[in-house]
Amino acid sequence: xxxxxxxxxxxxxxxxxxxxxxxxxxxxxxxxxxxxxxxxxxxxxxxxxxxxxxxxxxxxxxxxxxxxxxxxxxxxxxxxxxxxxxxxxxxxxxxxxxxxxxxxxxxxxxxxx
Amino acid sequence: xxxxxxxxxxxxxxxxxxxxxxxxxxxxxxxxxxxxxxxxxxxxxxxxxxxxxxxxxxxxxxxxxxxxxxxxxxxxxxxxxxxxxxxxxxxxxxxxxxxxxxxxxxxxxxxxxx
Numbered sequence: 001x002x003x004x005x006x007x008x009x010x011x012x013x014x015x016x017x018x019x020x021x022x023x024x025x026x027x028x029x030x031x032x033x034x035x036x037x038x039x040x041x042x043x044x045x046x047x048x049x050x051x052x053x054x055x056x057x058x059x060x061x062x063x064x065x066x067x068x069x070x071x072x073x074x075x076x077x078x079x080x081x082x083x084x085x086x087x088x089x090x091x092x093x094x095x096x097x098x099x100x101x102x103x104x105x106x107x108x109x110x111x112x113x
Numbered sequence: 114x115x116x117x118x119x120x121x122x123x124x125x126x127x128x129x130x131x132x133x134x135x136x137x138x139x140x141x142x143x144x145x146x147x148x149x150x151x152x153x154x155x156x157x158x159x160x161x162x163x164x165x166x167x168x169x170x171x172x173x174x175x176x177x178x179x180x181x182x183x184x185x186x187x188x189x190x191x192x193x194x195x196x197x198x199x200x201x202x203x204x205x206x207x208x209x210x211x212x213x214x215x216x217x218x219x220x221x222x223x224x225x226x227x
Contacts, residue, residue, distance in 0.1 A: 034215070043117075043204050043218035044156065088156065099144055099208055099216060100169055103156040 003027050006089055006104030015113050019076040023089035023104045026070065030091040030102075033065050035074045038086045038106065047087075048074065079111045115139040117219035119205050125225045126195050134190045134222045136205030145188045146206040146216060147180065149173070156204065162188065195226045 006023045013019055021035075032051055036044035048063040050056045050072075056063045062075040072091075076083055089104040118137040126132050138145050147159040161168040162180055177193045188207075192199055202223050206216040 036218075041202070041221070041223070043119075043220045046215055046217060049215050090156075099146065099161055100158045100171075101146075101148075101156075101216060102158070105155055 003102050004089065004091060004104045006107055008105045008107060010108040010110060012110045012112060013079055015079060015081060015111055017079050017111070019079050019083070019109060019111075021074040021076075021087050021089075021107050021109070023072050023091075024070055025072075025091055025102075027091070027093065027102070028070075029093035031094050032092040033063070033072050034090045034092075034101070035061075035063055036088040036090060036103075038088055040086075044088055044090075081111050081113055084110045117205055117207055117217055119203075119219035119222050121222060122220065123223045123225070125227060128197060128226055129194050132192050132195055132224065134192075134203050134205075134224070136188045136190075136219055137186055138188055138205065138207030139209070139217060140186070142207035142209050142217075144168075144208045144210075144216075145180075145182070146208075147190045148204045148206060148218075149201040150204065150221075151201045159190075192224075195224075197226050200224055200226045 004025045035048040037047050038044045050063050050065050053065045053067045060077045064073040086106040086108050088106045090101040120135045145162045148156050150156045158171050160170040160174045179191045181189050202221040204221045205219045208216045
């Protein structure tokens with residue numbers, strides 16, 4: 001089983017839709033969960049950062065973590081064409097791992113006007 | 114806004130040649146990383162670096178790779194003898210405090226080995 005699994009899509013939605021992006025993971029040591037946005041041939045840009053289980057909201061973005069199910073989600077409300085990008089989930093464990101991030105495959109999102 | 118800067122943006126090199134990829138992390142950050150992304154694949158961890166030494170490295174980071182912080186501002190990745198399979202986007206990242214914490218990525222260097 002892969003450590004982090006993410007449906008690569010592609011996902012195409014109309015402008016204004018609510019988008020749901022998800023990742024599952026197998027490593028129980030993961031405690032820190034991030035969502036990055038990556039435009040074509042650019043570096044990942046940090047969107048959301050959460051620790052352990054729960055929800056975190058930032059503007060149109062909400063990140064959810066369910067550690068019991070090893071499942072994380074990113075919701076985008078009122079999606080805009082400028083949200084079109086690849087969304088990467090990333091995770092990190094505590095302990096001796098010095099910030100090593102394990103990424104999902106990325107989901108390609110297109111928001112069409 | 115502070116950002117991680119990488120140079121060059123694109124490097125083409127002959128197989129077997131040495132390349133050095135350069136990064137300027139965010140100035141008050143103390144933890145530095147290199148990742149790579151082969152076209153169409155996941156972003157993969159290569160190495161983390163703190164206090165002038167490697168903290169952790171992946172199985173990809175073999176003897177042909179090395180990292181250095183030569184002057185207190187730059188952070189470099191050297192590939193001694195490039196192979197075709199080293200062709201990828203290489204991303205530098207940095208974070209301010211002890212990980213795990215938010216890591217900020219540069220725009221990447223696209224390395225093409227021919």
